[in-house]
Amino acid sequence: MRVEFQDIHKNYGRVRANVGINLVLEPGRIYGLLGENGAGKSTLMKTLAGHTQPSRGRVLFNGKDPEGLNPSRALAMGVGMLYQDPRDFPALEVWENFRLGGRQRDKKRTLSRLQELGARFHFRLSPEEKVSELTVGERQQLELLRLLDLGVKVLILDEPTTGISVTQKEMLFATIRQLARDRGRTIIFVSHKLTEVEELCQEVVVLRQGRLLAQLQSPFQSEDLLKFMFGAEHDGTAESSERSQPGKGEFVQLEDVQLLGDKYTLPDISLQIRPGEILGLAGLEGSGQELLLRGLAGLARVLKGRLVFDGEELQGRPYLKFRQAGIHFLPAARLEQGLFPDLSLNEHFHLAFPPQNGGRDNLLPEEGIKEFSIQGQLSTTARALSGGNQQRLLLALIPAQTRLLLLEHPTRGLDHGAGQQVWSHLLRRCRQSAALLFSSADLDEIKAHSHRVLIFYNRQLVADRPNHAISVEEMGRLMAGQGRAV
Amino acid sequence: MSYAAKFSLSLGRLAAAVFLSVVFTTFILLVSGAPPLHTFAILFGGGIGSAAKLFQTIAVWIPLVLCSSALLLTFAPGLWNIGIEGQIILGAIFATGFLRPFPAGASPLVLAGALIAGMIGGALWAYIAAVLRTWGRVHEIFGGLGLNFVALGLTLWLIFGPWRRPGVASMSGTEPLHPSLWLKGFKGFSLSPVSLVLALLAIFLVIYLLRSTRWGLSLKAVGQNPGAALLFGLKPNKRILEAMALCGALAGLAGALQVVGVYHRLLPAISSNYGYTALLVTMLASFRPNLIPPICFFFAVLNVGSIQLPLQLKLDSSLSGVIQGVLVLSVFLVHGLEERWQLLRRKK
Numbered sequence: 001m002r003v004e005f006q007d008i009h010k011n012y013g014r015v016r017a018n019v020g021i022n023l024v025l026e027p028g029r030i031y032g033l034l035g036e037n038g039a040g041k042s043t044l045m046k047t048l049a050g051h052t053q054p055s056r057g058r059v060l061f062n063g064k065d066p067e068g069l070n071p072s073r074a075l076a077m078g079v080g081m082l083y084q085d086p087r088d089f090p091a092l093e094v095w096e097n098f099r100l101g102g103r104q105r106d107k108k109r110t111l112s113r114l115q116e117l118g119a120r121f122h123f124r125l126s127p128e129e130k131v132s133e134l135t136v137g138e139r140q141q142l143e144l145l146r147l148l149d150l151g152v153k154v155l156i157l158d159e160p161t162t163g164i165s166v167t168q169k170e171m172l173f174a175t176i177r178q179l180a181r182d183r184g185r186t187i188i189f190v191s192h193k194l195t196e197v198e199e200l201c202q203e204v205v206v207l208r209q210g211r212l213l214a215q216l217q218s219p220f221q222s223e224d225l226l227k228f229m230f231g232a233e234h235d236g237t238a239e240s241s242e243r244s245q246p247g248k249g250e251f252v253q254l255e256d257v258q259l260l261g262d263k264y265t266l267p268d269i270s271l272q273i274r275p276g277e278i279l280g281l282a283g284l285e286g287s288g289q290e291l292l293l294r295g296l297a298g299l300a301r302v303l304k305g306r307l308v309f310d311g312e313e314l315q316g317r318p319y320l321k322f323r324q325a326g327i328h329f330l331p332a333a334r335l336e337q338g339l340f341p342d343l344s345l346n347e348h349f350h351l352a353f354p355p356q357n358g359g360r361d362n363l364l365p366e367e368g369i370k371e372f373s374i375q376g377q378l379s380t381t382a383r384a385l386s387g388g389n390q391q392r393l394l395l396a397l398i399p400a401q402t403r404l405l406l407l408e409h410p411t412r413g414l415d416h417g418a419g420q421q422v423w424s425h426l427l428r429r430c431r432q433s434a435a436l437l438f439s440s441a442d443l444d445e446i447k448a449h450s451h452r453v454l455i456f457y458n459r460q461l462v463a464d465r466p467n468h469a470i471s472v473e474e475m476g477r478l479m480a481g482q483g484r485a486v
Numbered sequence: 487m488s489y490a491a492k493f494s495l496s497l498g499r500l501a502a503a504v505f506l507s508v509v510f511t512t513f514i515l516l517v518s519g520a521p522p523l524h525t526f527a528i529l530f531g532g533g534i535g536s537a538a539k540l541f542q543t544i545a546v547w548i549p550l551v552l553c554s555s556a557l558l559l560t561f562a563p564g565l566w567n568i569g570i571e572g573q574i575i576l577g578a579i580f581a582t583g584f585l586r587p588f589p590a591g592a593s594p595l596v597l598a599g600a601l602i603a604g605m606i607g608g609a610l611w612a613y614i615a616a617v618l619r620t621w622g623r624v625h626e627i628f629g630g631l632g633l634n635f636v637a638l639g640l641t642l643w644l645i646f647g648p649w650r651r652p653g654v655a656s657m658s659g660t661e662p663l664h665p666s667l668w669l670k671g672f673k674g675f676s677l678s679p680v681s682l683v684l685a686l687l688a689i690f691l692v693i694y695l696l697r698s699t700r701w702g703l704s705l706k707a708v709g710q711n712p713g714a715a716l717l718f719g720l721k722p723n724k725r726i727l728e729a730m731a732l733c734g735a736l737a738g739l740a741g742a743l744q745v746v747g748v749y750h751r752l753l754p755a756i757s758s759n760y761g762y763t764a765l766l767v768t769m770l771a772s773f774r775p776n777l778i779p780p781i782c783f784f785f786a787v788l789n790v791g792s793i794q795l796p797l798q799l800k801l802d803s804s805l806s807g808v809i810q811g812v813l814v815l816s817v818f819l820v821h822g823l824e825e826r827w828q829l830l831r832r833k834k
Contacts, residue, residue, distance in 0.1 A: 319719075320721070331717070337717070339711065340706075340707045340710035340715075343703075343706065343707060347706075347707075351703060351704065355700075
């Protein structure tokens with residue numbers, strides 16, 4: 001379907017989210033929509049999907065203007081959106097959720113349709129599992145299958161590669177190409193991962209501060225894209241050169257540790273971590289890296305083995321003991337798991353730094369907001385902050401005496417600039433001899449920042465390699481269960 | 487939004503809700519053939535018409551304020567302490583039990599002991615619900631509701647069993663306390679200044695705890711996000727136990743005061759459903775402490791005024807309950823309509 005945006009303006013109060021966007025999207029093509037957080041990508045896509053009405057301008061579908069577009073009409077016209085946070089129904093079973101909004105089918109037919117579609121992408125979803133039991137990646141997969149089943153003609157994918165493996169990504173990309181070619185679908189791929197856009201898209205649209213800045217044809221020059229996204233002053237080099245050297249001695253030791261999580265156990269992990277060392281954890285969602293981070297944080301039960309931190313055995317001890325020992329964990333879902341949505345920045349600082357014990361070493365709220373350049377006031381609530389600011393707040397709340405940092409997806413959902421800020425802070429902490437374990441779905445991020453790489457597959461630790469001894473491609477293969485490893 | 491703006495917004499909502507419920511109540515009165523204006527006059531006149539009635543109203547206001555401010559503590563960490571009813575009853579039972587060894591009277595010190603015993607009783611009952619919640623994974627609504635029935639059963643068993651009046655076990659309760667164990671009232675009235683002071687102390691204590699202490703902030707944090715509270719080392723389960731116990735203690739104090747200050751014995755209906763009413767009050771106040779005293783007063787006026795309804799108009803006194811319930815529903819409705827309206831406006 002041919003989609004035409006004509007002079008789209010959208011204002012939220014005084015914020016101009018979209019400014020005079022003119023854009024034609026032809027059927028059968030794959031478009032990349034690039035831009036930093038807040039560049040106006042989401043607003044433009046929400047307009048297309050009928051979630052917001054533009055303040056001015058109109059959207060034409062095959063030359064026709066469907067007045068008063070709303071989400072259900074947009075879907076009926078064939079516009080489907082795969083959201084970054086899956087819009088599904090946790091209380092349902094997978095197959096029930098899959099059937100929603102689609103053709104009336106009995107359970108048997110639904111199952112076979114789900115199986116058929118799933119097999120095409122090699123997604124392994126158990127139809128009778130509860131949606132609430134799935135990982136974010138699996139929920140995205142389910143939602144994608146559902147949209148395809150509904151027969152969408154315009155498919156918007158909002159950061160779809162978060163949480164799926166390299167092989168799955170390759171398969172997804174192949175399918176996207178096929179969907180565009182065979183059925184003449186219009187695909188819009190919203191991302192801030194340049195490599196993916198370069199690999200997949202035939203045309204790229206770059207937004208900045210609500211304006212359409214450039215529309216480029218493949219092949220793209222990365223430097224051009226970066227320049228359009230961030231302005232001329234940006235340089236695209238990663239900060240990997242600033243990586244510190246790990247110190248001597250092994251201050252964290254795991255000996256045959258077996259961990260029990262909510263959904264699975266992680267067997268026999270043995271691991272030594274030195275001060276200042278950075279370990280990147282790679283694996284599909286639900287492969288074990290989440291449980292290792294939680295186990296090290298004292299949030300999962302240690303079934304057997306020894307977990308020694310700075311000479312002290314911590315297995316079986318309560319979470320607070322881990323925290324007092326200087327271990328700090330930041331979950332991936334910042335607002336849902338890490339912050340108090342309606343409490344203010346000031347209250348967060350007060351809760352994180354109790355005045356009685358060592359509060360003085362730590363930041364005063366005003367200092368913290370300034371030092372971490374959090375865009376907000378003392379009275380701003382966590383909910384009102386953008387993703388980048390929420391992450392900066394969480395970083396600001398890490399106690400000064402922390403010696404082992406455990407981060408889940410530290411830069412997920414952040415734009416390039418915000419991600420770099422996060423890393424420059426983390427690297428500074430590591431130079432002050434804190435060790436860091438982080439998981440990421442972005443293998444380039446792991447490659448850029450780790451001293452060592454741990455790879456998880458099928459709820460096991462399958463590889464523990466120094467950074468120089470493993471390539472991104474090999475990481476991808478190991479994550480997908482290909483190849484033999486240590 | 488500034489504090490003043492938020493406050494006036496809550497007041498505006500309240501006014502809209504009052505208007506809605508007056509309309510609805512008028513409709514009910516018209517249907518049942520009662521003259522609306524006259525009925526409203528009796529309802530309000532019955533609660534504040536004379537000094538005696540005003541004192542009666544304040545006597546109802548006291549347990550309502552105690553329970554409503556207690557509930558602020560459990561609403562802060564996101565708990566629905568519906569078991570407060572049972573906590574009032576246990577306070578009354580413990581106070582009565584404490585005073586039973588003194589049938590011939592005793593010093594005021596014993597009276598103070600009875601109040602403390604009541605607080606312990608209420609706290610204990612709340613603690614059971616809290617332990618069920620944190621260790622047994624029983625939601626506090628179900629745990630509390632179950633414990634309410636147990637508490638009621640316990641009262642009836644005591645009144646008709648071990649604590650029955652010699653010869654005449656009846657719904658009218660246990661043997662009255664010796665007059666020296668009655669809480670002294672203002673001259674000529676049964677309303678006790680001690681109860682009044684305790685209720686005022688309670689609301690100020692709760693405001694102080696929630697606004698100015700780290701403990702209060704932790705409670706709110708637990709209510710906002712228990713998972714994050716765990717990560718911050720705020721011990722969410724411990725906070726839940728503490729909040730419930732303190733809430734139960736204040737409810738127990740209310741129950742004890744009903745025994746020593748109002749009825750001077752244990753009755754089957756000793757709680758007068760003040761716990762449930764207090765839940766309505768707290769919701770109506772949108773959990774804002776400073777709205778609690780006026781709303782409690784309004785509800786107390788309705789409660790006292792409604793006593794006149796059967797006498798003067800042959801209407802059932804449960805009308806006050808209907809009005810209170812309608813009022814709370816109206817508040818939710820106003821809130822919902824407001825959100826809808828904002829959503830519509832944003833879409834434009």
